[in-house]
Each structure stands twice: as structure tokens, then as C-alpha cells.
Amino acid sequence: MPIDGSPDDTICAIATPVGEGGIGIIRISGPNAADIASKVARLRTSESLGALPTHTLHLADIVSFPHPEPAGGVSQAMTREHIIDEGLVVYMKGPRSFTAEDVVEFHCHGSTTVLRRVCESCIAAGARLAQPGEFTKRAFLNGRLDLSQAEAVLDTIKAKSEFALAIAHRQLRGDLGRYVQELRTALLSLLARIEAGIDFSDEDISFVTRGEIRTSLEAIANQIQQVLDTAQTGRALRDGIRVVLAGPPNVGKSSLLNSLIRDNRAIVTDVPGTTRDLIEEAVIWNGLPITLVDTAGLRETVDVVEQEGIKRSKDAQAQGDLTLQVVDAVEVQKTGVPAFVFPLLEAKHLVVLNKIDVLTPVAMQSFCHDLEERLRQRILPVSTKTGEGLEELKTAITSRFLTESFESNDGVVITNVRHRVALDQAITAIKLTLSSIERDAQIELLSVDLRDAADALGEIIGSVTPDDVLERIFSDFCIGK
Ligand SMILES: Nc1nc2c(ncn2[C@@H]2O[C@H](COP(=O)(O)OP(=O)(O)OP(=O)(O)O)[C@@H](O)[C@H]2O)c(=O)[nH]1
Ligand SMILES: [Mg+2]
Numbered sequence: 001m002p003i004d005g006s007p008d009d010t011i012c013a014i015a016t017p018v019g020e021g022g023i024g025i026i027r028i029s030g031p032n033a034a035d036i037a038s039k040v041a042r043l044r045t046s047e048s049l050g051a052l053p054t055h056t057l058h059l060a061d062i063v064s065f066p067h068p069e070p071a072g073g074v075s076q077a078m079t080r081e082h083i084i085d086e087g088l089v090v091y092m093k094g095p096r097s098f099t100a101e102d103v104v105e106f107h108c109h110g111s112t113t114v115l116r117r118v119c120e121s122c123i124a125a126g127a128r129l130a131q132p133g134e135f136t137k138r139a140f141l142n143g144r145l146d147l148s149q150a151e152a153v154l155d156t157i158k159a160k161s162e163f164a165l166a167i168a169h170r171q172l173r174g175d176l177g178r179y180v181q182e183l184r185t186a187l188l189s190l191l192a193r194i195e196a197g198i199d200f201s202d203e204d205i206s207f208v209t210r211g212e213i214r215t216s217l218e219a220i221a222n223q224i225q226q227v228l229d230t231a232q233t234g235r236a237l238r239d240g241i242r243v244v245l246a247g248p249p250n251v252g253k254s255s256l257l258n259s260l261i262r263d264n265r266a267i268v269t270d271v272p273g274t275t276r277d278l279i280e281e282a283v284i285w286n287g288l289p290i291t292l293v294d295t296a297g298l299r300e301t302v303d304v305v306e307q308e309g310i311k312r313s314k315d316a317q318a319q320g321d322l323t324l325q326v327v328d329a330v331e332v333q334k335t336g337v338p339a340f341v342f343p344l345l346e347a348k349h350l351v352v353l354n355k356i357d358v359l360t361p362v363a364m365q366s367f368c369h370d371l372e373e374r375l376r377q378r379i380l381p382v383s384t385k386t387g388e389g390l391e392e393l394k395t396a397i398t399s400r401f402l403t404e405s406f407e408s409n410d411g412v413v414i415t416n417v418r419h420r421v422a423l424d425q426a427i428t429a430i431k432l433t434l435s436s437i438e439r440d441a442q443i444e445l446l447s448v449d450l451r452d453a454a455d456a457l458g459e460i461i462g463s464v465t466p467d468d469v470l471e472r473i474f475s476d477f478c479i480g481k
Contacts, residue, residue: 032127044059049089131479133476246325251326329358333367
């Protein structure tokens, strides 16, 4: 069982963020939760905590433990100093609780001192301080959540946008788990039929033909691929994307940042080399969390400060999800299209032609047409001065990451790298099986690869997940969750 304690001990932790707040919650979970809590909470009704109706809130004095010694054999009333706070107590009898164990929560005032003292008292009364994510881990180990749902708890806490929250909610509801479980069941039943055939191979009995195996596997691989296709959108929606504004000096990168965020964030001058540091601003377009990063203009320079700025720009481009390569229409008109844009791959770059207000509409059309022909990719003409083209630019950025697959496959979206890797492994194993069928390989060989595919799917929901992977997943959580 878990290395961080026996599953039958009782854990406690502060469940709310550290700092001052209206309310702070301490959570206790495990078989002795009610017992431990009753040493720390004095109910105003003088009933025993374990006898309270489950899932109801009760007013109590929260007192420190151990209690003061009774003086002279006479039980002394609790002194003021031993009352830490007054608050509400709720007892949630297992299995109807988050962890499926007996859970007690104290809702106190949100003071760091109060919460620390209550937590210390719970520990003195027999609880152990919980590890990060241990409540959720217990929910998983007790079968209350599958692993993908447990991960969705963390995604819910960390959701940075409405979309991210919606995806986390679907996963928490079990949509991904069910989808994967159905595919895994289909694989396992195919495997059972193949293996039954192996047992009776002497008698020439077959439970499934090669053609049937192929058809089933192709259908399963197809369904896995559909979910895999959502991975890029899913990741972008969950973690947000970094869009870097780059290009030569003076082309209007900082002006573009300011126009896109509708604020005077970056300094704009007609002096080339104005921006040195990276300037970051967060926006949400179409539900997609985006960080725009303005950078120093790229050129040869002896100025050490500018050189550092240029280095940072290159690093930002390497780490970012998309670079807007800003080109100056005035310059293009004078000297033609700058050479640097030609080797750029569309996958990571969008070419933005700025300052189109200096061109006549006819000249602008022919410029863009010419550029698009030569670059073999779409050009986005804008003017930060008139605002022309900015909405189209925003749409072009978001539509690269928001694919239509978001609404297919019952709304199942992959946001997690671990899930993507497992689905990739499953597809690879299925493809190996399919090529074995093509080669007319022995039927025994098929079952090995199919077992791998089923195991890869099992890792997503946690039915075959190694302990070290579990440790890694739950260690990302905060204490108290
Ligand atoms: N006509 C016109 N001028 C613009 C436009 N956008 C920016 N400019 C001007 O271009 C000059 C440079 O603008 P910046 O935004 O500072 O350019 P930058 O690319 O950030 O420059 P560095 O930080 O030096 O690399 C300024 O004088 C702006 O007013 C535009 O759409 N039309
Ligand atoms: Mg600038």
C-alpha cells in the first residue's frame, strides 16, 4: 500500500490557502476521524460528534489538545486559553465522503494562527499530517475516483479559463474515464476471444477470425485517434499559449502588443531598438488563455543591453507556442520582402504585415498576394494605427489552437501529457497487431501486443498504474487536497 502511511491511519491538513481569509477549513479523514475530532471540538449541544446526523453542520468551540489537567481531581471548565476558536463542524460518514472514509471538517476563522493550532491539536489527538494530494489519493485508492478523475481535481483547482474548467469538469464527471474504459473493455474481450482460440488451437476451433480482429482493431484505433486529435487544443486550453511578437526593430511589435491588449503597456518610439526586455501580458480570446510576449527587435548590434534583449527574444521564440513575425509595410515597399521570413515554417509562425495604412488598398492587395505566393502561407495585414486587421489576427491565432474536434467524441478532450503518451502507446501497439495480421503471423503474437494496448489504456484510469507514477501524480497536488 502507499509508502506514506498505512491506509487505515487518519490524516489531517489545512485545506484552504495559507493567509487571512473569511473562513479556513481543516480536514480530517480516516477511521478515527470522529474520535480525533471530538477531542478538538466541543459541540454546543453537548452531543457526541459520532452520533450527529451525517453531513450536517454544528456550532462548536474548537479547543486545543491535550486538554488541561483537572485541578485537584475536580474537572475544570475549559479555560479561555484553551479555546482556539468557535466554528462549525461537519461529520461526513464514509463512504459518502470525498475520500470514501469518515471525514470531519472544521470551518474556523481563516487565520493562519487558528488553523495551525487546530491542525496541531488534531495531530496531538492522533491524526497524521497529510502528504500533498493524499486526500485525493485516498479517494482513488478507495475506488471513489479513477485516476483520470483524480487528475481532474487538480485541473479544476488550477483552471485558468472557462474552457479549462469545462474540460476539467467533464473529466471529473468521468467522461474520459468511461470512454477509455469502454475501449479497454473492447480490447480485453477481443483478447479473451483470441486467447480462447489459442487454447483450442489443436482442435482447430476459432472464436474470432483475423478479419474480425482487424475490423474491431481499426475501429478502436480510430476512436483513440479521435481523442488524440484533441490533445493540442486541450493542452492550449488548459495551460494557455505563449504568442511571441518578433521581427526587426521599429516594425511595430510594441505598438501591436498595445493595440491587442488595448493599453499603453510597452514603450513605442520611432527609435529602432526601443524594447529590450520581454514584456508579457495575459489576455483571454475565445476562451483561450494567451500570454502575449513583446520582444527586442532582431538586428546586429554592439550594444550589450540590446544583445541581451535579442538573446531573450530568441529564447522566448524557442519556448513559445507561436511567433508573430512582424514585417513593416513601409520597409517592404522600399526594399522588398525581408529575407528572414522565407525559411519560416507555418507551423510555428504567422507573418503579420504591419503599417498597411501607408499603402493604398490596391498596393496592399498586391503586396499580400505577392508575399503569400512566395511564402506559400497566409499573411495577416494589420495597422496598429487604424486597428484594421486586428480582429482577423486574433481569430487567426485562436483558430490554430481551437480545433473542431473539441466538440466531437462525446466532448472528451485530452489535456494531459500522460494521457496523450498512453494513447500513443495504445495506438502503436494496435498498429503492431494489425501489421502482424497482415503478415499472417501466429495468433499468439497478436495477444502480446493487444495486452500492451489494453495496459496503456489502463494506465490512464489507474487500473494498471505503477506506484512511482501514482506518487508523481499526487505530489503535484497541494497539501489538504
Ligand atoms: N504608420 C504606422 N506606423 C506605425 C504602425 N505601428 C507602429 N508604427 C510606428 O512605428 C514606430 C515603431 O513602433 P514600435 O512599436 O516601437 O516598434 P517595435 O517593433 O516595437 O520597435 P523596437 O522595440 O525598437 O524593436 C513608431 O514610430 C510607431 O508609431 C502602424 O500601423 N502604422
Ligand atoms: Mg518595441
